[in-house]
Amino acid sequence: MSPCIFGYEATKGNNYTATADKQQQHKVVLHYVAFTELDLRKSSAATKTTAQLLFESSSDVDKFIQMARDLGVFPKTRRILLLVNPNGGVGKAKRISDTVVKPMLQHSGVIVKEQYTEYGKHAVEIANKLNLNEVDSLVVVSGDGVLHEVINGLLSRPDWDRARKTSIGIIPAGSANAIGTSIGTISPIVATLAVIRGETSKLDIFSLSQLNKPRIYSMLSFSWGMMADADIESDKYRWLGPLRFEVAGLIRMIKLRRYPGKIYVLPPKYQETLSTSELTPPQSPDGREPESRFKHLLDSDAQEPTKPWRLLPNMPFYSMCLLLNCPNVGETIYFTDTIRHNDGIMRFWYSCETRVRKILFPFVLDQMNGKLVERGLMQDVECGGILVVPGVEGVPEDPSSHLIVEPDLVTSPAAKKLDIYQRPGLFDVDGEVMPTSRTLIEIHPSLMNLIVPEWFFCKGEDNIKAKEHAEAVIQATKNQARPSSYAFGVKPLSLVAVGAVAVAAALYLSANGDSPLDYIRYILAI
Numbered sequence: 150m151s152p153c154i155f156g157y158e159a160t161k162g163n164n165y166t167a168t169a170d171k172q173q174q175h176k177v178v179l180h181y182v183a184f185t186e187l188d189l190r191k192s193s194a195a196t197k198t199t200a201q202l203l204f205e206s207s208s209d210v211d212k213f214i215q216m217a218r219d220l221g222v223f224p225k226t227r228r229i230l231l232l233v234n235p236n237g238g239v240g241k242a243k244r245i246s247d248t249v250v251k252p253m254l255q256h257s258g259v260i261v262k263e264q265y266t267e268y269g270k271h272a273v274e275i276a277n278k279l280n281l282n283e284v285d286s287l288v289v290v291s292g293d294g295v296l297h298e299v300i301n302g303l304l305s306r307p308d309w310d311r312a313r314k315t316s317i318g319i320i321p322a323g324s325a326n327a328i329g330t331s332i333g334t335i336s337p338i339v340a341t342l343a344v345i346r347g348e349t350s351k352l353d354i355f356s357l358s359q360l361n362k363p364r365i366y367s368m369l370s371f372s373w374g375m376m377a378d379a380d381i382e383s384d385k386y387r388w389l390g391p392l393r394f395e396v397a398g399l400i401r402m403i404k405l406r407r408y409p410g411k412i413y414v415l416p417p418k419y420q421e422t423l424s425t426s427e428l429t430p431p432q433s434p435d436g437r438e439p440e441s442r443f444k445h446l447l448d449s450d451a452q453e454p455t456k457p458w459r460l461l462p463n464m465p466f467y468s469m470c471l472l473l474n475c476p477n478v479g480e481t482i483y484f485t486d487t488i489r490h491n492d493g494i495m496r497f498w499y500s501c502e503t504r505v506r507k508i509l510f511p512f513v514l515d516q517m518n519g520k521l522v523e524r525g526l527m528q529d530v531e532c533g534g535i536l537v538v539p540g541v542e543g544v545p546e547d548p549s550s551h552l553i554v555e556p557d558l559v560t561s562p563a564a565k566k567l568d569i570y571q572r573p574g575l576f577d578v579d580g581e582v583m584p585t586s587r588t589l590i591e592i593h594p595s596l597m598n599l600i601v602p603e604w605f606f607c608k609g610e611d612n613i614k615a616k617e618h619a620e621a622v623i624q625a626t627k628n629q630a631r632p633s634s635y636a637f638g639v640k641p642l643s644l645v646a647v648g649a650v651a652v653a654a655a656l657y658l659s660a661n662g663d664s665p666l667d668y669i670r671y672i673l674a675i
């Protein structure tokens with residue numbers, strides 16, 4: 150990859166003589182990023198460095214700078230609001246901001262205002278109140294959670310249609326960092342370079358509607374079942390960093406739950422089959438964002454959805470469901486290469502599998518190589534909309550809110566025999582919990598603009614250079630032997646985690662009078 154300039158400093162000294170002190174010469178220092186790896190999913194993929202150009206006169210310096218600007222070599226002047234979550238990840242956001250982001254922005258010509266988020270959901274408020282005349286891009290130094298808040302703050306404004314055009318960016322500094330990993334900006338240097346250069350690609354957004362509740366917007370994922378539980382429960386192990394997902398996932402996989410419910414889907418690209426008058430969405434009474442045309446399905450007294458909706462087969466008990474907008478679920482889970490954040494399609498995976506060994510091994514062995522979905526563990530559905538009808542509704546942590554809405558699925562003798570989970574399973578949207586109830590999920594293709602590296606290739610965008618680079622990266626990823634820190638496809642730290650959990654489980658079982666051998670037999674036999 151060619152080096153990429155992100156800023157410069159010009160000094161004008163005395164006119165040139167062979168003996169002049171170098172410090173006093175006319176010079177331009179170019180700040181640029183050099184790439185050391187082709188696979189930009191690695192945090193060590195790039196380094197920043199400088200080159201010095203000497204000129205004979207100050208007018209030569211001016212001419213050079215003007216020419217470089219005209220040719221687009223230097224970044225364009227823009228105004229950025231930088232939101233830093235001091236608590237993101239294990240508190241690394243502040244360090245990344247101070248040691249990488251701000252020093253790089255200093256010479257870029259980009260005008261920056263920095264603000265710390267002070268409490269949960271603060272970023273929603275900031276994006277909601279932002280003066281759009283003063284900011285061109287809203288960039289977070291955080292995990293995916295704060296970007297989710299920014300999107301929700303912008304899209305819930307009365308002037309959402311203008312706000313959605315403000316470009317948004319992320320410098321990954323959280324635990325999962327799914328968006329940054331997916332677009333190849335996991336290195337803070339590459340991410341900051343992308344923010345400075347300001348190239349954007351379209352971003353599809355999912356909206357999640359529930360009866361009488363404000364709509365929620367998602368740029369990344371919706372899940373229910375094993376993966377949702379593992380993601381949300383992993384918050385207890387935040388101190389472990391990205392490893393927290395593996396530990397929580399393992400615990401949840403060992404005792405899988407069956408969740409009762411039904412899921413209906415619309416055909417993919419359904420919107421394109423509608424006439425223009427059908428496409429114009431009805432405005433909500435307060436003039437806010439357009440309402441859903443399928444809003445009537447949210448009423449629990451509504452009839453079963455009819456054509457073009459269809460009920461997914463293998464109902465009515467799930468072990469996991471996942472809707473995803475990009476290839477990575479996190480830094481350590483590369484799910485599939487078949488999704489892009491701007492392809493206008495919803496891809497949904499679900500599984501009714503509850504045999505531990507059938508789930509555990511693919512998740513341990515294939516979580517980094519994109520083969521998780523190739524194993525047939527999960528059914529893959531392309532769709533244009535989803536209606537999720539859980540058998541038990543409520544706020545998971547509030548027992549007084551729990552309501553069995555599908556008694557046949559939950560309390561029938563057949564359900565009891567299958568040990569169906571009697572409480573609401575967690576609904577996880579972009580890593581945040583939402584109430585578990587009838588939910589309509591719709592796609593809004595290309596609704597927002599996401600800052601990406603200028604070589605990032607997205608289907609439908611005609612950029613040959615970016616396409617070639619993307620293909621080279623995919624090929625390199627497929628060909629590469631696993632990084633040396635992996636043994637038998639598993640990170641040593643994961644092995645330590647697996648070992649620690651196994652020992653803890655054995656001790657726990659011994660304390661309860663059970664034999665650890667019975668436990669191992671139980672896992673292998675189910």
Ligand SMILES: Nc1ncnc2c1ncn2[C@@H]1O[C@H](COP(=O)(O)OP(=O)(O)OP(=O)(O)O)[C@@H](O)[C@H]1O
Pocket residue numbers: 234235236237238239266267268269270271290291292293294295296298322323324325326327580
């Ligand atoms: N100053 C703060 N104090 C406490 N919580 C905060 C603060 N600022 C933001 N938050 C909350 O921190 C949560 C997590 O933030 P973030 O997404 O940056 O990190 P993460 O969860 O570690 O990363 P990821 O989302 O990639 O897993 C968000 O829900 C946000 O509301």
